[in-house]
Amino acid sequence: MGTQGAYIIVVGNEKGGTGKSTIAMHVMVNLMNRGLRVGSIDLDARQATLTRYVENRQLFITRQHMNLPMPVHESVVASDPYATGMALEEDLQRLDDCVNRMRAVCDILLIDTPGSDHYLSRLGHTYADTLLTPLNDSLIDLDVLARVNPETMRVRCPSYYSEMIWQIRKQRAIDDGASISWVVMRNRLSQINTRNKRDIDNILIELAPRIGFHLAAGLSERVIYREMFLRGLTLLDLREGGAGVSLNMSHVAARQELRALVQALGLPLQTQRTT
Numbered sequence: 001m002g003t004q005g006a007y008i009i010v011v012g013n014e015k016g017g018t019g020k021s022t023i024a025m026h027v028m029v030n031l032m033n034r035g036l037r038v039g040s041i042d043l044d045a046r047q048a049t050l051t052r053y054v055e056n057r058q059l060f061i062t063r064q065h066m067n068l069p070m071p072v073h074e075s076v077v078a079s080d081p082y083a084t085g086m087a088l089e090e091d092l093q094r095l096d097d098c099v100n101r102m103r104a105v106c107d108i109l110l111i112d113t114p115g116s117d118h119y120l121s122r123l124g125h126t127y128a129d130t131l132l133t134p135l136n137d138s139l140i141d142l143d144v145l146a147r148v149n150p151e152t153m154r155v156r157c158p159s160y161y162s163e164m165i166w167q168i169r170k171q172r173a174i175d176d177g178a179s180i181s182w183v184v185m186r187n188r189l190s191q192i193n194t195r196n197k198r199d200i201d202n203i204l205i206e207l208a209p210r211i212g213f214h215l216a217a218g219l220s221e222r223v224i225y226r227e228m229f230l231r232g233l234t235l236l237d238l239r240e241g242g243a244g245v246s247l248n249m250s251h252v253a254a255r256q257e258l259r260a261l262v263q264a265l266g267l268p269l270q271t272q273r274t275t
């Protein structure tokens with residue numbers, strides 16, 4: 001990694017339930033399996049999904065005496081959702097301290113953000129080297145990125161989340177001359193080729209160069225992404241005959257999807273161990 005310390009991936013989207021925390025955990029395990037030191041910061045104090053996922057993993061490891069890779073994890077909680085003045089400054093300082101602490105000891109740092117317009121989330125976005133935005137395959141989810149003409153299905157204009165990212169990118173360029181790479185991916189894709197799926201595909205292809213993101217292939221809707229949360233495991237931890245789940249074709253395909261996703265993130269990876 002560079003002299004700046006860890007490479008930072010922010011998983012963000014102002015919409016909840018798009019798979020941010022699930023994807024953060026799966027990307028983390030993929031990277032840890034490559035031998036990288038991974039850190040994670042949870043900015044979603046209310047749901048704390050990623051924090052619970054990591055805690056569950058630690059409990060599973062202790063219970064089962066298993067040797068699974070673990071991230072260095074912290075969460076940063078806002079002192080007050082509407083903090084202003086000194087309280088706001090203190091929160092921002094705590095996040096900055098946390099990022100700097102982690103940066104020094106990790107190769108890759110993932111920041112999971114809440115699905116709302118919150119000042120900590122907005123600040124979290126400013127640290128991104130890569131911003132990963134998952135979308136459910138729905139026109140409702142797409143609405144955070146762009147307004148679409150219902151007659152022609154063509155993009156009318158960028159929407160509020162895209163505007164926010166544009167502002168943050170501009171600020172980063174002014175502050176340290178850095179650019180943020182933005183990757184948008186679709187999550188929970190159905191296996192069926194519906195009209196809705198094609199419409200969203202076309203809109204995202206049109207939108208990508210306009211607001212400056214790369215489109216990654218995305219993840220399918222699969223039960224395996226949700227059934228191992230309580231044990232803190234992911235499908236990448238499955239070994240044949242282990243953890244009470246046997247590996248099937250769907251799991252193998254899911255691993256391939258995840259590999260493709262991590263590849264699409266364009267990370268400066270030095271260790272390339274197969275996962």
Ligand SMILES: Nc1ncnc2c1ncn2[C@@H]1O[C@H](COP(=O)(O)OP(=O)(O)O)[C@@H](O)[C@H]1O
Nearest residue numbers: 016017018019020021022188220221222225226
């Ligand atoms: N690819 C997927 N297939 C099936 N279920 C998924 C997938 N990705 C996420 N989920 C489920 O979708 C819900 C929302 O995911 P979550 O990671 O909590 O989203 P967010 O962090 O954006 O709010 C959870 O129930 C999760 O288990």
Ligand SMILES: [Mg+2]
Nearest residue numbers: 020021044049
């Ligand atoms: Mg979440």
